Amino acid sequence: MSRKPWHLNRRxxxxxxxxxxxxxxxxxxxxxxxxxxxxxxxxxxxxxVYFPNGxxxxxxxxxxxxxxxxFPRGEGEDYALSKTLEPLEPYRKKISVLGGLxxxxxxxxxxxxxxxxxxxxxxxxxxxxxxxxxxxxxxARHLSPxxxxxxxxxxxxxxxxxxxxxxxxxxxxxxxxxxxxHRQRDIFERYFSTNGAGASAQRRRSLKRGQKIVDxxxxxxxxxxxxxxxxxxxxxxxxMTSLNSVExxxxxxxxxxxxxxxxxxxxxxNLAVDAKVDPEAxxxxxxxxxxxxxxxxxxxxxxxxxxREDGMGFGENFPTLALGINKGHHKISHDKTENHWEEWGRxxxxxxxxxxxxIDKMKNxxxxxGPLLDNTLTLYGSACSNTHNARNYPLVLAGGENLGAQxxxxxxxxxxxxxxxxxxxxxxxxxxxxxxxxADSNGPLPSVLM
Numbered sequence: 236m237s238r239k240p241w242h243l244n245r246r247x248x249x250x251x252x253x254x255x256x257x258x259x260x261x262x263x264x265x266x267x268x269x270x271x272x273x274x275x276x277x278x279x280x281x282x283x284v285y286f287p288n289g290x291x292x293x294x295x296x297x298x299x300x301x302x303x304x305x306f307p308r309g310e311g312e313d314y315a316l317s318k319t320l321e322p323l324e325p326y327r328k329k330i331s332v333l334g335g336l337x338x339x340x341x342x343x344x345x346x347x348x349x350x351x352x353x354x355x356x357x358x359x360x361x362x363x364x365x366x367x368x369x370x371x372x373x374x375a376r377h378l379s380p381x382x383x384x385x386x387x388x389x390x391x392x393x394x395x396x397x398x399x400x401x402x403x404x405x406x407x408x409x410x411x412x413x414x415x416x417h418r419q420r421d422i423f424e425r426y427f428s429t430n431g432a433g434a435s436a437q438r439r440r441s442l443k444r445g446q447k448i449v450d451x452x453x454x455x456x457x458x459x460x461x462x463x464x465x466x467x468x469x470x471x472x473x474x475m476t477s478l479n480s481v482e483x484x485x486x487x488x489x490x491x492x493x494x495x496x497x498x499x500x501x502x503x504x505n506l507a508v509d510a511k512v513d514p515e516a517x518x519x520x521x522x523x524x525x526x527x528x529x530x531x532x533x534x535x536x537x538x539x540x541x542x543r544e545d546g547m548g549f550g551e552n553f554p555t556l557a558l559g560i561n562k563g564h565h566k567i568s569h570d571k572t573e574n575h576w577e578e579w580g581r582x583x584x585x586x587x588x589x590x591x592x593x594i595d596k597m598k599n600x601x602x603x604x605g606p607l608l609d610n611t612l613t614l615y616g617s618a619c620s621n622t623h624n625a626r627n628y629p630l631v632l633a634g635g636e637n638l639g640a641q642x643x644x645x646x647x648x649x650x651x652x653x654x655x656x657x658x659x660x661x662x663x664x665x666x667x668x669x670x671x672x673x674a675d676s677n678g679p680l681p682s683v684l685m
Contacts, residue, residue: 277604278381279638279666280535280611281374282525283354284593285404286586287544288568289346289619290629291319291579299573303580305620305629307332307645314645319583322591323631327643329598329608331683333630334647336655338618339675342626346619347544348399353618353628354538355406356656356674364398366410370659370673375536376408377668382534384426389521390540391510392548393417400545404538415540419520420506426533427501427524497531510549514556515589522593526600529607535666541586554582568622590615594633608634612662612684626650632658632683638665639685646682653680 290305307314314332316324323330340358341349348359357366371386379385388405395412396402403415416422460468503523510517518541525537542550546565554560554567560578562570567579597608604610612635620627627650632640656676661684663670 277610277637278529278532278535278602279378280529280607281371281537281662281666282529282611282613282634283371283404283538284590284613284615285350285353285538285540286615286617287347287350287540287542287550288546288564289617289621289624290583291576292621293576293580297573297576299576299580303576303583305580305583306334310645310647312644317580319580320587320631322584322588323594326591326594326598326633329594329636329642330631330633331640331642332645333628333632333658333683334645335627335650336630336648336653336658337626337628337650338655339650341618344625346623346625349618349625350544351399351401351412353616354404354659355410356654356659356676357406357410359399366406367674368408368410369404369406369538370663371405371536371538372407372413373670373673374663374666374668375534378535378666382532384534386536386538387422387426387525387528387534388413388415388538389422389525390415390417390543391517391521391550392540392543396543396547400543400547402540402543402548404540415538417510417521419504419508419517419524422524423501423504423506426528427496427499427531499527499531501527511552512556514549514553515585518589519592522589522596525593526596526607529597529611530600530602532602541589554578554585557585558582590631597634605637609636610638611635612638612640612665614658614662628655630655630658635665635684640665641683641685648680652677658683 291303292306293299293304301308302318304317305319307316307320309315316327320332338349338352338356340356340360341352344359351357351366352359354369354371355367359366375386386405388403390402390404392402393415394402395414401412403412405413405415407413504527505516505520505523508516508520521539525539528534528537542548542553542564546563551563551565554562554564558581560567560582562578564582567575567582570578594608594613597611597613598606600607613633614630615633616628616630618628619625620629632642634640636642654675654677656674657678657680659673660670660676661679663673664679665684
């Protein structure tokens, strides 16, 4: 077959002085203001933990309502937890249960699709996919000068998935999903190894101080782009953006090269875990790494997707592996039999217990400023309430006592006037990221964060 002038060989490289970068597959082959570190100032951290498929909400006339409805009974400080949230009872002075919050643009879409917008508030209605930067990445862009890594993006399945069924909670400045990591040993070796922040001597010799790979190959990329179609040009732009992101982290690593990692004890870490065999050990191993990352101040922003939406990925089988329930999480959420409420509630409780484990570790692990939990705002929840209903998200805000959090109550907000993005505005301001608006917010969240 003859090659057209615009066809590129699959092994085409972009080339600069001393640098060659292979291109991604193309059809024609068939990015905040810097924070200022204040010595002696306690770190301010954010964490977001997600579970899919909504929660069990038996109707009030069901015999299962009292025991297995996710949301508490009553409001204010005298609320009563059902069996579902009971594992959080020891920490009720450290948590706030939030009701009535959601993203207005997501209320009319299928609940599973709304998962892509949990931290973005983006617009995915109809044929649109107008996602935007996630709140964690807004914080990461601002707080990154203070730590070795801008953020940890973790999930049970890894990668990015695909539009409407992502495997990550984090989205970049252009609304593109950011790859998540899921293999604990790889995570440990990458971020916690004493060699992880190093840079090769060869690269140091090849590049002048401050010069980036992306700059060296930029001219060649422009030459190649002139020969590409519209879709391939967009793909090339994404590739160059990714290349720039990797190079930025390499330069960050070099800056931290002469600063030793804090000493730590990894004796209790279990890195030989498999989500397909022991989901509890897997999730808790990830939480252990997150706690250690905060303790060492490697980053101040983390996200963790405990499982993927719509019955996809390893998390679908967690109810069977952990509790012996003979159906997957997504199937449970669509079951119409009366007894499924107890099965769903038992699994919701199991997920709550894993989050309670994390809260307990954060509460009992200290740095020089006290318990990690007191300087970390953690949001736990989902992007739909009952199966496909993308409103009244089940949410628990934990920690952040030193950041202005006023805990101990169950508060139901009026969805007509208070979108979820208001909470994100308050969370950003609490960690020192000056924010007036995020997504469709109309102000800060009243009462919970002062």
